[in-house]
Amino acid sequence: MSGLFVTFEGIDGCGKTTQIEMLSSDLKSEGIPFVLIREPGGTQIGEKIRTILLDKANSGMHARTELLLYEAARAQIVEEKIKPELEEGKVVICDRFFDSTVAYQGIARGLGLEAVDYLNRWSTAGLAPDITFLLDLDEETAYRRRHGRSDEEDRLEAEGLAFMKKVREGYLLTSTEQSRIRVIPATDTPDVIYQKIRKAVWEVLGK
Ligand SMILES: Nc1ncnc2c1ncn2[C@@H]1O[C@H](COP(=O)(O)OP(=O)(O)O)[C@@H](O)[C@H]1O
Numbered sequence: 001m002s003g004l005f006v007t008f009e010g011i012d013g014c015g016k017t018t019q020i021e022m023l024s025s026d027l028k029s030e031g032i033p034f035v036l037i038r039e040p041g042g043t044q045i046g047e048k049i050r051t052i053l054l055d056k057a058n059s060g061m062h063a064r065t066e067l068l069l070y071e072a073a074r075a076q077i078v079e080e081k082i083k084p085e086l087e088e089g090k091v092v093i094c095d096r097f098f099d100s101t102v103a104y105q106g107i108a109r110g111l112g113l114e115a116v117d118y119l120n121r122w123s124t125a126g127l128a129p130d131i132t133f134l135l136d137l138d139e140e141t142a143y144r145r146r147h148g149r150s151d152e153e154d155r156l157e158a159e160g161l162a163f164m165k166k167v168r169e170g171y172l173l174t175s176t177e178q179s180r181i182r183v184i185p186a187t188d189t190p191d192v193i194y195q196k197i198r199k200a201v202w203e204v205l206g207k
């Protein structure tokens, strides 16, 4: 595959959307073809699965059910969108991908890394990001950043800071085992963070 697969990870409020917007406008102004993808949505089937996952009425959902729903959406988006776009040579930018499943389901929810790693490889048929930016932020700062947000709190966000702390630790743990993951301190200003991202992306693009 000739494109470039870039993913953004980190707890809610760490700045993923902000950085993805900055990268997108840069790629656009330089005429580099790219596509934005949001997990677990991004396909018609995936958007339906996303609605199930975020629905507060589904508070009885078992953690294994949740894991399998994420993996189901992932299998679909890999085949329907990510692989074809990469084959066309595009930069594919994904707002969360399987490292989220490692941190949230594998570690924070305690389902274990063995099952999650296996399912991640299975649902993607072995496809992995070329480069992953982990925007690392403490859960209190992330919470304060989110506070101004107008979105109604969703089921995952309602679970509080203790859970987010575990997720953050899970991300940091997996980052030590994967050289594709670049840990970026997310306490800096958006511009400072973005310069690091731009440098890394342009390096792998060979520009
Ligand atoms: N580096 C930063 N410093 C301070 N505030 C930020 C920074 N990056 C993003 N924000 C603000 O924090 C909030 C959450 O950012 P967002 O990009 O939506 O995070 P995410 O997509 O990871 O949930 C937004 O209001 C955004 O403007």
Ligand SMILES: [Mg+2]
Pocket (backbone or CB within 6 Å): 016, 017, 018
């Ligand atoms: Mg976001």
